[in-house]
Amino acid sequence: MAGIAGPSFFIGQDGDGLISFGSGQPDLPPPKEIFRNLADERLFKYGLIQGERRLREALSKEYPDASPENFVITNGASEALDLTMRVLAKAPGPQKILLCRPYYYSYPYNVRFAGMEPVYTDLKEGRINLADFRKKIGRVKAVLINSPSNPTGRIEAVATLKEIEKICKKLGVWVISDEVYKDLIYERENYLLKGPHVITINSFSKTYSMCGLRIGYLWTPQRDFVQKIINMKVHTSMNTNILGQEMALKAIHAPESYVRRQVKIWRARRDLIYGDLIRLGFKLWRPEGAFYVLPKIRNSGRAVNEFYYKYKVIVYDGEWFGAPGHIRLSYALDEKKIEEGLKRIAKFLKGKERWL
C-alpha cells in the first residue's frame, strides 16, 4: 500500500473500476468548433511571447476597460500564477503573500518557489473573515482571492469583494484574482474583482473542458507589470503553444449555449452530490460555484487511503488544501458514477459514523 502524498499521486489515473472524485477536470467534451482547420503551418511557428493578438482581442472584450496589450497568454493558469509570483518577488515591499485557507493546493508552493512566504487568513464557513483580513493585509505584498473557490465551492459576497478592492487600493496591495471558475457559478452573476493593482488570472480549462491544452492567461491594468511578465516568459517558456491558442479562440466563439448547457449540468450534479452527502450524515458547505465539495471527516488521510485501496474511490485529503479533517470531492463526473462512488463511500462509513 503505497503512501499517498498529494494529488499528483492520482493524476492520470482512471479506468479499471476506479471512481475518481479527484482531479478537477470536466468530463464533458470541449466545443466541437475547436477541431476545425488545424492543419495550418502558421500554427507551428513561434508566436508573440505575449500571446496571439486575436485571442487577446477577444479576451479583452470579456472585461470592462481591458485592452489586448494588458493580457498575456500562458501555459494554463498555473504558469500565470508562477510568473506572477516570480515577478512580484522582484518588486520592493514585503516578501509575504496572503492566502485564504483552505486554498488551492498549489498556492503555497507558487509563493515559496518564488522565494516568498505565505501568510494565511482562515475562512469562516468558507468565506473571508474581514476582521482577520484587515489585520493581515497591511503586512503583505499581495493577496490571492479565488472565488468561486477550489476546494470549498464557495463564492464571496459581492460586498466583501468590493471591500477588499477598497482596502487593497488604499494600501497599494496587489490583488491576484484567480477566476478560473468564474463561468461556473450557480447562485448569482459573477463579480469580477477590479482596481488599479488587480491581476486577474483565468483559464480555458474549466469553462471549455480543455484542461490538457494548458491555455490560461493573466491581465492587469498595470502595463509595466505585463511587460515584466513578458520579459520573464521569453526566457522561461517562450510563446504558449500556438495551436492551443487557436483552439481557445475558436472556443470563445463557440455558441453561448455551450457554457449555459455546461452550467446546467454542473448544477444538477451539485444538487445530487450535496443532497446525498447530507443524507449520509456528512457536514459540508453547499457549493455555490466551481465543482467541489469539502465535507468533514475525521482521520482524513486514512480515509483517503482506504477509499482508494479498498473501495477504488479517489478523493483528495483536505490536508493538501490546508483543511485537515476534510476530504475534497470533485463532481466533474457523470451522475451514474457519482451515485456509484457515493454507494462505496456509504459502505466505508458503516460502523464509522463517529468519523463524521
Place this chain on the structure above:
Amino acid sequence: MAGIAGPSFFIGQDGDGLISFGSGQPDLPPPKEIFRNLADERLFKYGLIQGERRLREALSKEYPDASPENFVITNGASEALDLTMRVLAKAPGPQKILLCRPYYYSYPYNVRFAGMEPVYTDLKEGRINLADFRKKIGRVKAVLINSPSNPTGRIEAVATLKEIEKICKKLGVWVISDEVYKDLIYERENYLLKGPHVITINSFSKTYSMCGLRIGYLWTPQRDFVQKIINMKVHTSMNTNILGQEMALKAIHAPESYVRRQVKIWRARRDLIYGDLIRLGFKLWRPEGAFYVLPKIRNSGRAVNEFYYKYKVIVYDGEWFGAPGHIRLSYALDEKKIEEGLKRIAKFLKGKERWL
C-alpha cells in the same frame, strides 16, 4: 527609431518586405503525419505531469541506457532549462553555473531567475578552452554545454566532450547538455554527452519545425532529480499540452527521410551564406551545425539598427549573446531570401569596409 533591446523586439515580425535573419525558426514545414486524427477528446484532458508515456517510451529509444521514467516532457527546451535551474538552485553546493561565452541569450537569465549566478568561460575560435574550463569548473554547481551551438554554429570536438564528461564526473559537477540542434549537424555524427550527472535537454522545435507547439524534454539518469522536476512542474505549469505531445509522437514516427532531407537543405544554405559573407569580407567561423553564423562587425548595435530601419533586414546583435562586435544571422530562410538579404547587407557595407 525605437531602441532595439533584444531579440524579443523582433519576435513575430515578418512580411512587408522584411528579410529576417533573426529568429532561429525553421521555415520548412513540419512532417505532414502530425496533422492526422487530432479531434480526439483524450487529447484535451489533463495528462501525466511527467509527460505522455508513449512519447517518453519513444524518446528513451533514442538514447542508450535511457528509460521512460527518466524523461520529463516540457513546454519547449526553455521550460526544461528553467525547471532544471530552479531545482539545481535548491540543491546544496555553490550557487554558480558555468556558461560558455558566446551563449544562447536566455542562459544568463535562466541562471539568475533561479537565484544563481552565471560564471563564464570564453570560447576560443568558437570552441571550449579546456585550460580555462578546468580553472573554473571546480567552483560551480553545473556547466551548460550547447553543441551544436547557438549562436556560434560550432560543434565541440568529441575528445573535448569526453574530457568534460571525465572532469565533471570526477568532481560531481552537473552537466546540462542542451542538444536542441543535435540532428542538425554537418561535419560528423553527433556525440551525446553522457554520465551519471548529465541532464540532457532537447526539443522538437528545430528537428521537426514545430517551434510554436513548444514541446521539449529533459532526461537524466538521476531518477531523484526527475522526481524533483515533476514535483515543481505540477505547481508551475502542470502537464505539457497533450495535443502537442501527440503531434510530437507522430513526428518521431515520421519517415527518417524527413530529417535527412532537412539536413541537406540546411547544409546547402550554410554553404551559400558562409561563402557569400566571406566574399563580402566578413570574418566568421564556418558553421558545423545548427543554422547560425556569427560574423564580426564593429558597432554591432548601430549596424542592427540600420539594417532594420534602413534596409529592412533583421539580424541580432552579438552583444545579446555575449559576443559584442558580432552579429548573429540565422539562415533558417529560403535561398532567395538569403541572397536578397545579403544584397542589402552589401549595400549597407559600401564605404563602411573598415567596420569589418
